Amino acid sequence: METTVKHLTMYELEAALDHLRGTPKDEGVVELIVCRPTVDGREVLELAELDPLKGLIGDNWSTRGSRKTPDGSAHPEMQINIMNSRVASLVAQEKERWSLAGDQLYIDMDLSKENLPVGTRLAIGSAVLEVSPLPHTGCHKFVARFGEDAMKFVNSEVGKQLCLRGINAKVVQAGVVRLGSTAKKV
Secondary structure, three states: OOOOOOOOOHHHHHOOHHHHHOOOOOEEEEEEEEEOOOOOOOEEEOEEEEEOOOEEOOOOHHHHOOOOOOOOOOOHHHOEEEEEHHHHHHHHOOHHHHHHHOOOEEEOOOOOOOOOOOOOEEEEOOEEEEEEEEEOOOOHHHHHHHOHHHHHHHOOHHHHHHOOOOEEEEEEEOEEEEOOOEEEEO
């Protein structure tokens, strides 16, 4: 049986700001791990291996390439996409739909620029990631999956300050991340 998901209005999204701002600042929990083996493919994982050269092992980051590099190769500052799990829950409305956002790690943690400025390192499981200077913004797929208002919300002035669409990071220490792992500022 297929369910129809209603896209939330700006009013409904903004009403959740206090809840979103209440995420933990120093330590969070990994609530979902997703591997993207193909462009629109998604595999939910119990654990993932992170590598400084390959990113999340099995993910298409290294082969997909980027429009942000001169030669179209994978952008090293965009290896890992992290989204606040509360934001994912809000826009997706059902946990089964979180992975549609296209991120690999969904963590209940404050990803704001104030809390995690560029260069901040996060220990997640046995891996260490570094927050990238490249902003993480939504695309046409985000609009199709979660609605125009969701895109405007995450890319609003407040949304950008809080990094509601998420953050980009690179792997600086290889390691394993498990569902339920703690993410903490180093």
